[in-house]
Amino acid sequence: GAVVSQHPSWVICKSGTSVKIECRSLDFQATTMFWYRQFPKQSLMLMATSNEGSKATYEQGVEKDKFLINHASLTLSTLTVTSAHPEDSSFYICSAKSSSGLAGVFGPGTRLTVT
């Protein structure tokens, strides 16, 4: 079946630094990728939707200059958290969808801790 991977699975960084998270579709071409954020014991909050080769569409309230999303190929999207602060600590999950797919396949998530 379709598989989506994320790297790294967890990362600890210092406040003020930037962190890049990768999301890859391993056996299909992902025309659309979604980035979610999940706080402890809460539901998923959609941050942005990216289509290959296009600029990402951000949800209301999400800072596009802070959360940089690049979807340069049909199998890879990256989320860069710039100038990270402790309040950015969270679980980030991506989802990838092919043009014929229904709703997407989720990656295993990346736990970010900013100290």
Added chain:
Amino acid sequence: GNSVTQMEGPVTLSEEAFLTINCTYTATGYPSLFWYVQYPGEGLQLLLKATKADDKGSNKGFEATYRKETTSFHLEKGSVQVSDSAVYFCALFTGGGNKLTFGTGTQLKVEL
């Protein structure tokens, strides 16, 4: 707009008990409905889905029926196991929006 309402947890059951997690939705158009499961520290896994009214999705002993008349997609399992302990998310997808709308999740704890 679209929305999904799930029963609040946590739901605590003894092993082999019957499980129901309620889910109702509001949507424009004709949504597809999903249940996802999230084990501790992991991402979401698709558990089952239904794409049209009266469809029944089933997997690993879980099942849910798409009820258009009651706008519901309740998750059921006849006999839960300790390994079913996880958080369950109900979600809907409409092609026009091209994105999933999630419920708040229901934590299930199954004890021996």
